[in-house]
Amino acid sequence: xxxxxxxxxxxxxxxxxxxxxxxxxxxxxxxxxxxxxxxxxxxxxxxxxxxxxxxxxxxxxxxxxxxxxxxxxxxxxxxxxxxxxxxxxxxxxxxxxxxxxxxxxxxxxxxx
Amino acid sequence: xxxxxxxxxxxxxxxxxxxxxxxxxxxxxxxxxxxxxxxxxxxxxxxxxxxxxxxxxxxxxxxxxxxxxxxxxxxxxxxxxxxxxxxxxxxxxxxxxxxxxxxxxxxxxxxx
Numbered sequence: 230x231x232x233x234x235x236x237x238x239x240x241x242x243x244x245x246x247x248x249x250x251x252x253x254x255x256x257x258x259x260x261x262x263x264x265x266x267x268x269x270x271x272x273x274x275x276x277x278x279x280x281x282x283x284x285x286x287x288x289x290x291x292x293x294x295x296x297x298x299x300x301x302x303x304x305x306x307x308x309x310x311x312x313x314x315x316x317x318x319x320x321x322x323x324x325x326x327x328x329x330x331x332x333x334x335x336x337x338x339x340x341x
Numbered sequence: 342x343x344x345x346x347x348x349x350x351x352x353x354x355x356x357x358x359x360x361x362x363x364x365x366x367x368x369x370x371x372x373x374x375x376x377x378x379x380x381x382x383x384x385x386x387x388x389x390x391x392x393x394x395x396x397x398x399x400x401x402x403x404x405x406x407x408x409x410x411x412x413x414x415x416x417x418x419x420x421x422x423x424x425x426x427x428x429x430x431x432x433x434x435x436x437x438x439x440x441x442x443x444x445x446x447x448x449x450x451x452x453x
Contacts, residue, residue: 262440264443269445271429272385272429272443274440274442274443277440279439285439285440287440288440320384328375328390329387330387332384332385334384335384
């Protein structure tokens, strides 16, 4: 079946603009995660959705970041008033009943 | 102190040798441990998970866990050039498979 997909694959924006990043998880996976990976760095946890439970937002770096998951499937990560330090690869992962998180290809965000 | 620490490398080994990748973690309550492989420009993929003290073998890969020393390692036997990648150690502090904390990764270079 299809894996995790993310769009856009690349996004270039100007400082101060808002951006929306989309994640389509593997069908049937109830858990969905967003991570950020800056150049040469590990993965930084941002937010976690599990079924209908309230999301774990403890990793969001500021109130400019928000995410939602509609219908328990597609998720959108929104960054408002982007800053240059927001430039990174944003990775989405989904998980079914096991322990494996399956990652999407990521969205490479560049804020000029 | 970072919650999950790895030597950034690069770790250079000749083809056919054993590559040893190490990871330490700070939270004694950590329950689950994972090794992800990330090729340059690609997303991470899970290669090993380990939950109990001792060794776990899967093909050429062996994960080793020592909870008393808060240490987890990955051994790659008969290293191949195709093993050249960044290896990310990830730790789940709680029960279940909720939120992983990733190290910054160790870059492995296997020379032919």
